Amino acid sequence: MTGAVTRPMRADGRRNRQRVLEAAAALLAERGLKVQIEEIAQRAGVGVGTVCRNFSTKEALIDTVLAGMCEEMLEQARVAQADPDAGHAFTSFVANVADFQARHRVLAEEMATTVDMPTGAVKIKRALRHAVEDLVARAQDAGALRADIGPADLAMLFAGIGHAAALAGVDSVLRQRYLTVVLDGLRPIHPTPLPGIPLGFEELDRLRARGRRTAARVGGHRGDALEGPT
Amino acid sequence: MTGAVTRPMRADGRRNRQRVLEAAAALLAERGLKVQIEEIAQRAGVGVGTVCRNFSTKEALIDTVLAGMCEEMLEQARVAQADPDAGHAFTSFVANVADFQARHRVLAEEMATTVDMPTGAVKIKRALRHAVEDLVARAQDAGALRADIGPADLAMLFAGIGHAAALAGVDSVLRQRYLTVVLDGLRPIHPTPLPGIPLGFEELDRLRARGRRTAARVGGHRGDALEGPT
DNA sequence: GCACAACCGGGAGCATAGTTCCGCTTATAG
DNA sequence: CTATAAGCGGAACTATGCTCCCGGTTGTGC
Known part of the structure; x- marks a missing residue:
């Protein structure tokens, strides 16, 4: 080979x-x-x-780095899967991913602006998806996660959390605050039904393939600009 | 003049x-x-x-566009403030902002990657902040929003939601889903107390000023990330 | 209608950042 | 120890995209 x-x-x-x-x-x-x-x-x-x-090429380098990160995430997913408490497995995995994203700004950016998983990380990616599907399903069976959430919904929320986390930067306390808010929103005790249907990875792919065309790898070059709606 | x-x-x-x-x-x-x-x-x-x-310069152009957007947001905040139902005022404002961000990818990106406010939009920004503080306080008084959230926390969450929304692209249903999750997480009925203290705008500014150039110097701090609530 | 200058278009110039190339260095085999 | 070529550094090359400038056009006041 x-x-x-x-x-x-x-x-x-x-x-x-x-x-x-x-x-x-x-x-x-x-x-x-x-x-x-x-x-x-x-x-x-x-x-x-x-x-x-x-x-x-630069892109090749970045892809290689990202592939390594994906592997790390997969490892964390495996650890979570080994947890007999499905609810805890789920929350700790989510927390780990958020934390991971915060530490690795690239990942967050990647998930933000583009979508293609790089290189031959395809295999890893698939494994990661299966692991997430499993974690979600088990958490839902255990009544620890609202039922109207799909695994790909989670991926989207990850992106959001990671984003907020990146903004929070080093402040892990802030990170925990926002993570907690989202996790609370994911509990099954909520009265508000979600519109639409749970999002699977296939739909996500389709959606992304469509919405992209603007996604470039090495995005903005500008250094500074605006602040939020504060 | x-x-x-x-x-x-x-x-x-x-x-x-x-x-x-x-x-x-x-x-x-x-x-x-x-x-x-x-x-x-x-x-x-x-x-x-x-x-x-x-x-x-290109930046000047973008700043001008952004300033216009900020004004629009301020207007929406005003509308919300006129709503006698504090809870509804709050949620509808949040929904509007998320929607707005989704429609204006720039805004989301800007909020994502950078932080400095441009132009002479300073005045607008200040007004917007006051409006948000008011909306938050009133929603909390009305028991429609958990008490351990500060106005700047909201700004951070906005960023996260906006991000997820941007990924969702044109699909407004998806946007609704994630917004609902976060709003559910913001309800006051939740058992999980948030770590840290409510974030005010001043702290946010300080945090951002610090965290920007001093890139997150995050070594591997502990192995266990965030813990699930319980 | 005429004169003036504000405005326009788009090509030249410049800055930045990635990629290629080439002569020198140094690990490795015999 | 010597021969060989893999590997190295960094300067030159190239591509992209923002900014400036100049000759022509057109709105505006008289």
Whole structure:
């Protein structure tokens, strides 16, 4: 499958690649998509050429980083699935994802502006979806989650929470506040029925495929502008 | 006060300026911040030169558009304030803002990525803040809104909702779903107390000022993220 | 109707950021 | 130890998009 058999790749090369990946992850986490290749190279202690040799394009690099993050999330989903208390499994998973998003600004941005999952992360993505479907279904069976919510609804809400979390930045207390509000809204005791029907991942995909065309990977370049409706 | 008295500005010039503003608003709404000046010019039926003469820079143009949007929001806040039912006033205002954000992708994006308020919209912003504070306080007095929420908390949640709404795109039903979830979470009947204290606008400002340039320097703080309510 | 200057269009110029290329360095095999 | 080529750095190249400018057009006052 790999060319590794014929040529094991030089040791220092492999090390550098790893350092680039780490530097990229760190910078993407704290600065978002607008980091420059040169910065990443500098942080990794290599030249830009090295970065570009390992990752033919900036997008490829970002995709690789994101794929790693997806794997991490999947792992958290697995942990949650192992929890015998379905309600707790669900809330803790949601909390972990929100926390994760807050720490990794890129992810939040990605989920915000675009939608394609990158690279060969397709497999991971599918696994993640199944895990989420399972967590949702079990939480609903256990009466810990309102029944009119679908797994993809959750994905959308994740995006929203992650967004608020990103704004809250380092303040984990604020993050918890908003997470709690949403979780309260997801409890089954609520009188207000949701309009429409629970959203599945297929519908979400269809919806996104349609609504996109404006989604670019490396979005706005501008640094500053406006504040909210405060 | 203005120089308008002495020099009425040529009629066609004024008309063109207006058309540019409208084109910009439309394109920003549907495509976000990454629209190009040239596109705007084309849509307005003028040359790029005309755009740049009226608005010295792209940012200035966007700021102007945003200022207009803020005014619109303020108007909606006023309408809500006129409602004698404090609870209904609150929910309808929130719904309007979410809807507004969904229709104007820029606003959502702006709220997402940046924070500085542009232009001389400062006055409008202040008025908007006071209106929101009033709406929140009255809703809480009326027992329609949980007491441990501050007006700035709301601003943060707005951002989250707006984000989810932007993802939902044109689908207003989906928008309604997520809005309902959050509104349910904001009801006062909830058992889960929110951590921290209600967020005021001053704290929000401070937080934002800090968190912006000082990028979230988040190492791996503890392994266990947020805990589910109970 | 005429003169003046405000306004217009769109191409040239400039800044930014990603990608490519090439001569030098250095790990690795024999 | 030497030969070889993988890997390295960073300058040059390229592409994109905002801003400025100039020659022509057109509204406006007389």
